[in-house]
Amino acid sequence: MSWETVIGLEIHAQLATQSKIFSASSTAYGAEPNKQASVIDLGMPGVLPVLNEKAVAMAVKFGLAIDAEIAPRSVFARKNYFYPDLPKGYQISQFELPIVGLGKLEIELESGDTKVIGVTRAHLEEDAGKSLHEDFDGMTGIDLNRAGTPLLEIVSEPEMANAKEAVAYMKKIHSLVKYLGICDGNMQEGSFRCDANVSVRPKGQEEFGTRAEIKNINSFRFVERAINHEVNRQIDLIEDGGTVVQETRLYDPDRDETRSMRSKEEANDYRYFPDPDLLPVEITQDFLSQMRQKLPELPEQKKQRFIEQYSLSDYDASALTSNRATAEYFEEAIKLESTDPKLTANWVMGELSAALNEHNLDIEASPVSAELFATLVKRIEDQTVSGKLAKEVFEFMWQGEGDADTIIEKRGLKQITDTGALEEVISTILKENPDQVEQFKAGNDKIIGFFVGKVMQQTKGKANPVQVNELLQKLLQA
């Protein structure tokens, strides 16, 4: 039998506010446990939540960016359950009336086609704290620094057909929230994580199969692996005569498998009801238009502008704008030294991107700043260095040796463009190789490669190959 996969994602993006969603505590990562937990975050008796308006503004920006309906009135609800890292015994979330309604997002498929994925809703909620099971012999430590951190939970329609599409969607959301400046996107620190709902059904069947939810996946690679593993597990199970049960599963990256979480958790009845401590959030048209004006240029708009303004190909523009930091790096570089956009783009996506990948760095953390990078592209453009030497210059730049001119000077990598000096080198070579000169004169054009090689060898690669060719032609025919 042939099978079809249906995937929906719930992404939790931690909003980049300075303070928590319902208290004034800092949201900074990595503090000593419970140092960023106020009486509100601790769930002390008598405390009350006060909504952080910045979190609302961020949610609205996200909604506008995916062309979603923004609810004129949304309501915070309590999701009631007991857990030691949930201080109040309930999580403040949104249930029936989320702030962001139905929206959509276009993803690029590997085939080069695009596909529109629906975003069912996005709602604001507070994060829970952390239970630390390892450091306390036989006991559990509770760190409430994270409790009350604002999250935007972005729920997709079940419209992805395979793991690759799910990853493309997740990457697109990741890029978008970073573009909007509403989430730092740091997956190691848990600022951006996702749950995947996965089901399979026989090809052609209308109704969905029973789904399993894979919880808390925190990298693109793991999403792809976890989904693929889960799809195979479900198909194997059904083909062996079993049935998929609706459950929550955890992905274990070390063993590359998903496994069932305890069923006790699934029995929760969250007893949602509107939180009487908070008023409904009312979004006015006025606020919406303010937010609209504050929206940065979005990836798609930026891409179109790059194509028109810089005459870049669709492919180049797409690659450069896939994340905001790369696009900004590129634009800063061409602005600083007025270098050719196409040449700059090639070097950003080529040498720079390769080095970043190799060192597993984000472009924000690049040791070669846009400013330094621009000095190099400038020297490639004006032929001070050849492409080959430019790669060496880039290497030294990466190691912190300064701007292009300093490196070229210090390392003697300047391209020889002095015709007199080159003519001298060539004349000497011609004299030393009379046989080859004869062959050329006898009509063997290809022998010119031999001379070019010699010249490059003599000049340690610093000669301009085009100029060497011209001079050779001239001197050989003299």
Added chain:
Amino acid sequence: MLHNKSITELSAGLAAGEYSSAELTKQYLQRIDQHADLNCYITVDQEGALHQAAEADKLIASGGAGPLTGVPLAHKDIFLTEGLRTTCGSRMLENFIAPYDATVVTNIKQAGMVTLGKANMDEFAMGSSNENSYFGSVLNPWNIKMVPGGSSGGSAAAVAAGLAPIATATDTGGSIRQPAALCGLTGMKPTYGRVSRWGMVAFASSLDQAGPMAQSAEDCALLMNTISGFDAKDSTCMDRPVDDYHANLNDSLEGLRVGLPREYFSDELDPAMRKVVDDALKVYEGLGAQLIEIDLPNTHLSIPVYYIVAPAECSSNLSRFDGVRYGYRCDDPKDLDDLYSRSRGEGFGAEVTRRIMIGTYALSSGYYDAYYLKAQQLRRLIKEDFEKAFEQVDVIMGPTSPDVAFPIGAKADDPVDMYLSDIYTISANLAGLPAMSLPVEQVNQLPAGLQLIGNYWSEARMLNIAHQFQQKTAWHQQKPVGFFEGGS
């Protein structure tokens, strides 16, 4: 003998230097000790009170005093008081030292008042007799075999017995007004959103409101001036100007339209109670008021609606008492579930447990629509009844409670009968309206109360209406036998 004075009188006496706050405070502390058998206080803060009194005296001497500087009071033990034990009448918080001050407490501190201690109450403010306190029943000073009412029974009994000149209290379904009625006091529940709920242990968030428990409407006005106002820490607290509640107490009541809901004066109303209420209404007629019969057709829904909404909210509000971070924790828990169930099972009393269970049930999936959602819809109808009524009248009057104080133990085994004690008071909480109780003629030698329900934000007018009554009557000046005779 200072303990028979109103805070209006104490304020004047302190300002005139007739006595110091320290003297006054000592006298109250002494009386609290002397009448400890009434069980009005859960915690007495002798040291803190004397320190605050000394500070107040300095302030008075330096000329920087406000009207209430140096006046002692009791806080219902539901308000968090930094550094001082705050139990909420529960074993759960038996040893809980509050880490911060409630806004009401802060405002009162800033006014220079002296906190004598924390008043007894029904556990988590759930009850109408104060019998649900982990720290034992409070005795009604008018007759120590009787309950003082609840949940603010400690606040009421303390003021009635002269163990505090005034007290703070809270009202979720009548917890200020009913004990005020049963102890012969004047109490006010302000409009929902007038007084900050920050630092007040939550019972039912959409109903809870703090207010004064006092000897007179004028005293209520003084404390209302101190505790009312916007607080950015409470999202449900309204950002609107606060009237000077003392300024218009003497306005005329000529032409006042008083609404009398047919539903509050039905045949079921005890004739003796009816008579004292009718007599009070005659006083109002004498003051120029016009009595108008009105209808509040959804009144009969108040109790059923309340006993869905309040338990639902409390079931969630009380989830934080889980034995993990603070409060009672059971001995030797086997595992996490055991920790939860035994800490909560042992830490909460029977009535609290009952309401948590009712609320949990009402919010369960599959029952939510039939109970909680339905109750919210009916709550709207109840509110609309009042909105219509206030197109016709300025204030609504009726009995505060169907009964005067009943014997301790009489209703303890019948929760539904107990719930009916609040039949007249609950609607004001459901609608968010301000309401008061003031003493009228006694019934069977026990105090009885007249309830005033006003329109939103009409506290100043209501206090004026109550004050004018108290200018014509002396019911509010009656004192229980055995507490005010002779020396201190």
